[in-house]
Amino acid sequence: MKKLNFSFNNNEKTKKGSLLISDPFSDDVYFGRSVVLLCEHNEEGTFGFVLNNYIDIDLHQLDDSFPDINAKISFGGPVEKENLYYIHKYDNIKDSLEVRSDLYYGGDFNEICKRINESKNPKSEIRFFIGYSGWSFGQLNDEIKSESWITANNIETSLVLDTSLENLWKICLEKQGQRFKLMTKFPRNPMDN
Numbered sequence: 001m002k003k004l005n006f007s008f009n010n011n012e013k014t015k016k017g018s019l020l021i022s023d024p025f026s027d028d029v030y031f032g033r034s035v036v037l038l039c040e041h042n043e044e045g046t047f048g049f050v051l052n053n054y055i056d057i058d059l060h061q062l063d064d065s066f067p068d069i070n071a072k073i074s075f076g077g078p079v080e081k082e083n084l085y086y087i088h089k090y091d092n093i094k095d096s097l098e099v100r101s102d103l104y105y106g107g108d109f110n111e112i113c114k115r116i117n118e119s120k121n122p123k124s125e126i127r128f129f130i131g132y133s134g135w136s137f138g139q140l141n142d143e144i145k146s147e148s149w150i151t152a153n154n155i156e157t158s159l160v161l162d163t164s165l166e167n168l169w170k171i172c173l174e175k176q177g178q179r180f181k182l183m184t185k186f187p188r189n190p191m192d193n
Helices: 109-118 139-145 157-161 168-174 178-183
Strands: 019-022 035-042 045-050 054-058 072-075 079-088 097-100 103-105 126-135 149-152
Touching: 019 168, 035 097, 035 168, 045 072, 045 079, 045 139, 079 109, 103 157, 126 139, 139 149, 157 168, 168 178
Parallel strands: 072 126
Antiparallel strands: 019 035, 019 149, 035 045, 045 126, 054 072, 079 103, 079 126, 097 103
């Protein structure tokens, strides 16, 4: 009889631009069945945004000077929940930081608004977050070793920016191979079968 391997680990390198995928059984209020984009990961620590936890507020309601693009806002994490953050595909924005070759974090808000107004489809080029997720140096590595997360480096930027997906966690986990695809079928609580 063949023994099945359901350990929640892989050999992907965690780096800026990686995605974290939470383990199927996590019941954490912020991170249960979540996908997190890492915007920075170095010896000073790690920060990023939960991609699949939305709040029911329109960005235009928060600031009526912002272009009315009916943008869906995500709850990026439990840190600095009073601040608005954004990732985008707009290159050459003053003070923005590269996360991947085709994805940036932050930058001059007036330039961002100008680019949004010039865009034919801004919803596919930018997304917004209230708060962020952060880890001190070594903390995230310890969580990965304890199998709270796996790292994914094969998720396209178009998926990262797509706020219409209701099942991003499942999509990202399935892309990690057959063993992980099976895990998407697990109930959140193993006692629920």
